[in-house]
Amino acid sequence: MSSPKTIRWGILATGGIAVTFTKDLLVDPTTRGVKHIKHTVVAAASSSSKSRAESFLKDVGAPSEAKAYGSYEELVKDPNIDIIYIATPHSHHYQNAMLCLEAGKNVLCEKAFTVNAAQARALADRAKEKGLFLMEAVWTRYFPLSVYVREQITSGRIGPVARVFADNSMATNPEEAWKDGKHRMVNPELAGGALLDLGIYSLTWVFQTLYHTQPESARKPPKVLAALKNYGATQDADETTTVVLSFPRSEELGGDAHAIATTSIRIATTPGGNTDAPGIRIQGPKGEIQVFPPAFRPTKTKIIGKDGSVEEKEWPQPGPGEGSGWYNGFGGGKNAEGEGHGMFWEADEAASALVEGRKEGKYEGLEESIVIMEVMDEVRRQGGLTYPEKIETTKYPTQL
Numbered sequence: 468m469s470s471p472k473t474i475r476w477g478i479l480a481t482g483g484i485a486v487t488f489t490k491d492l493l494v495d496p497t498t499r500g501v502k503h504i505k506h507t508v509v510a511a512a513s514s515s516s517k518s519r520a521e522s523f524l525k526d527v528g529a530p531s532e533a534k535a536y537g538s539y540e541e542l543v544k545d546p547n548i549d550i551i552y553i554a555t556p557h558s559h560h561y562q563n564a565m566l567c568l569e570a571g572k573n574v575l576c577e578k579a580f581t582v583n584a585a586q587a588r589a590l591a592d593r594a595k596e597k598g599l600f601l602m603e604a605v606w607t608r609y610f611p612l613s614v615y616v617r618e619q620i621t622s623g624r625i626g627p628v629a630r631v632f633a634d635n636s637m638a639t640n641p642e643e644a645w646k647d648g649k650h651r652m653v654n655p656e657l658a659g660g661a662l663l664d665l666g667i668y669s670l671t672w673v674f675q676t677l678y679h680t681q682p683e684s685a686r687k688p689p690k691v692l693a694a695l696k697n698y699g700a701t702q703d704a705d706e707t708t709t710v711v712l713s714f715p716r717s718e719e720l721g722g723d724a725h726a727i728a729t730t731s732i733r734i735a736t737t738p739g740g741n742t743d744a745p746g747i748r749i750q751g752p753k754g755e756i757q758v759f760p761p762a763f764r765p766t767k768t769k770i771i772g773k774d775g776s777v778e779e780k781e782w783p784q785p786g787p788g789e790g791s792g793w794y795n796g797f798g799g800g801k802n803a804e805g806e807g808h809g810m811f812w813e814a815d816e817a818a819s820a821l822v823e824g825r826k827e828g829k830y831e832g833l834e835e836s837i838v839i840m841e842v843m844d845e846v847r848r849q850g851g852l853t854y855p856e857k858i859e860t861t862k863y864p865t866q867l
């Protein structure tokens with residue numbers, strides 16, 4: 468086998484998830500059996516100051532020669548970068564990703580990809596025109612657990628999937644946790660709310676089981692019916708949102724398949740952090756696949772056959788754990804002893820794509836990211852939720 472190719476990353480923004488992602492990125496890939504690529508961090512930029520970027524690089528343990536920039540504009544000009552990871556709030560993804568693409572850089576952009584589908588389409592078009600790689604960083608899709616679940620479906624283990632329940636909810640007291648309304652979870656200026664931040668994972672489970680598992684020619688967008696409850700304190704970000712989806716299917720496959728995707732920042736999937744009840748249930752005529760919470764980082768699956776058989780599997784994240792961090796927008800937590808966080812899987816996929824010359828992610832291409840954004844647009848339309856024009860626009864550049 469030839470020696471591994473090293474992919475040189477630039478990190479755009481230095482907040483919570485940027486730290487977790489970059490620590491995971493710097494874990495030796497052979498600890499998870501990946502031998503064809505390596506990652507290194509060659510630069511990071513903070514919009515606040517160069518010194519913040521310097522502390523970030525130190526904190527994550529980046530190589531000492533990595534460059535620190537005090538603006539995103541300087542970062543995208545760095546000729547040593549192969550790909551940029553964007554870790555700003557959703558409101559900023561469109562402008563930041565366009566900045567990278569215009570400068571000729573490949574991009575891995577945090578979820579939710581953009582604020583709306585028009586922005587996602589514009590990015591996909593620009594990436595195509597420029598021959599650049601572009602992928603939404605929905606890390607969960609790249610977990611071995613997700614690969615396994617999709618394989619169980621495509622191999623026919625539970626028959627054609629007829630119905631999916633998917634919940635990704637986390638209980639907070641938003642009035643208390645985010646009193647001043649400025650936190651990205653509730654701030655409309657940052658495209659806050661449950662749907663774009665957490666609901667994206669409920670929709671990810673629905674799409675990766677009901678859409679992605681279909682042959683490409685058979686994938687059809689679903690019909691959508693939504694209930695959206697606004698966050699009382701501001702009325703311009705959602706706190707609990709539920710979507711009923713109906714995916715067109717041939718009679719041969721049992722006719723249309725249904726899904727319920729739900730999300731909340733006030734009510735938990737299961738109370739008290741209990742992970743004994745499945746947050747995701749994928750049902751077919753021959754049985755059910757269950758995935759246990761949290762939906763964004765699950766580590767347990769159960770398959771229950773129609774005959775009553777039960778197969779449980781644990782999916783711990785590989786090491787090294789120490790230093791890898793466990794971050795969420797709700798104040799953080801801790802990985803099980805010795806486990807990494809799991810963000811390296813999506814980084815490996817992006818790096819592999821660069822090595823192979825692919826321009827999109829293998830487990831969620833741009834077309835699918837756009838269809839999901841279209842669903843979220845429709846949910847917001849039915850629920851009457853709009854964000855400020857400056858973050859909904861496709862005009863580039865726009866000052867945010």
Ligand SMILES: NC(=O)C1=CN([C@@H]2O[C@H](COP(=O)(O)OP(=O)(O)OC[C@H]3O[C@@H](n4cnc5c(N)ncnc54)[C@H](OP(=O)(O)O)[C@@H]3O)[C@@H](O)[C@H]2O)C=CC1
Binds near residue numbers: 657
């Ligand atoms: N995959 C996952 O598990 C997770 C993904 N996320 C996603 O990552 C993104 C960032 O979330 P998170 O890291 O929690 O956010 P943070 O608020 O912790 O960090 C966001 C960073 O973006 C930069 N930024 C630029 N402009 C602004 C602005 N106007 N307001 C706030 N920040 C700004 C700042 O970095 P600087 O000053 O250096 O420029 C800031 O530190 C979101 O899209 C979120 O959905 C979040 C948590 C978990």
Ligand SMILES: O=C1OC[C@@H](O)[C@H](O)[C@H]1O
Binds near residue numbers: 763794
């Ligand atoms: O992507 C995410 O996953 C974990 C959540 O806690 C966080 O808010 C969200 O952004």
